[in-house]
Amino acid sequence: MRRGAGALLLLLLVSSGPGNTASLPGQSQQIRSKALKRLLEVFGMEDAPPSPHKVRQPPQYMLDLYNTVADADGVTKEPDLLVGNTVRSFLDRGETRNQQFMFFFNLSSVAKSETILTAELHLFKLRGRPSQDPGQHKHHLCQVSVYQILDNSTSTVKGKRLLSTRVLPVHDSTWEVFTITNAVYDWIRDKDSNKGLLVSVQGLAGEQLNNYIHFATGRDHHSSKKPMVVLFTDDERRGTATSSSSIETPFLSEVTLHDKASQSRNTRSLNLQGCQRYPLYVDFEEIGWSGWIISPRGYNAYHCKGACIFPLGQNMRPTNHATVQSIINALKLTNGVATPCCIPDKLFSINLLYFDDDENVVLKQYDDMVAGSCGCH
Known part of the structure; x- marks a missing residue:
């Protein structure tokens, strides 16, 4: 999954909530089902989430281990504290x-x-x-x-x-x-x-x-x-999940079909602000996963937005390639060259502590789940 599409998927899920399937114009239940299925794949669960279980106390060892490797939002404290993932x-x-x-x-x-x-x-x-x-x-x-x-x-x-x-x-x-x-x-x-x-x-x-x-x-x-x-x-899952164009395309189509006037206003607004990191809270209760996830209850994935127009300041953390691209775009030296993109340039992992279908407690670490900072690339 591309980083931009990943952030879009999370925005789609968080904005809709379990009982609100029409928060984006034209969004259908089928699209939401595909989104939830894709998110399950990101979390390494190919078929369905574990069934909700009766409330019981997880082993203290697992709670202590989780608190050792993760902060209150589930973000990994140190990448080498956990053996494996x-x-x-x-x-x-x-x-x-x-x-x-x-x-x-x-x-x-x-x-x-x-x-x-x-x-x-x-x-x-x-x-x-x-x-x-x-x-x-x-x-x-x-x-x-x-x-x-x-x-x-x-x-x-x-x-x-x-x-x-x-x-x-x-x-x-x-x-x-x-x-x-x-x-x-x-x-x-x-x-x-x-x-x-x-x-x-x-x-x-x-x-x-x-x-x-x-x-x-x-x-x-x-x-x-x-x-x-x-x-x-x-499980040797490193980085973001494998891309799936057949599922990503509908998400992009939904945004493409979104109100054109609204997009125009958003574009003008973004042009006034440079590339920055903004909050993007993923609430597991809203998604309907709170019945099996022990910790965290949700986490801030953050997302990147803003303009990457010439001249690029160091506060936008541009690569040399992005700087050259912005110059070519500003001077119109080559047709079809867009401005650089505002995307995460540092990603952190998160940890989930949850019950599986057999009521075993699992601690799993997922890479590239939180945008640590944003830059123009």
């Missing part, structure tokens, strides 16, 4: 444990085309419980091992694969993180291979401590402490 969280869906720490996470919403960067198992470790065995109280450290379950014979070496192991203080109560990337590689390639994870707790001498050391499950404890897999991926 997508972070997904999956809560434990296991039902039975058989006195073992067994967890299951449904990762079917991850596309095979996404590049898996790293995957983490987040467990909230509880303080060691009192035991009738006096020998248990002498333990100050324990070894926690995470296994990928390969088949139902978890008691055998062939039935599981060691993913991560760490030595932890027995009496601490805190979140612990284990790397499980190799298991997730397998699960994404073949979803039927996902049989869950097994966590084993032993003393440093090898004795079992499963009845002494426990992890919060979300059923027996507050849901905020539920076991969680956090997956960092990259």
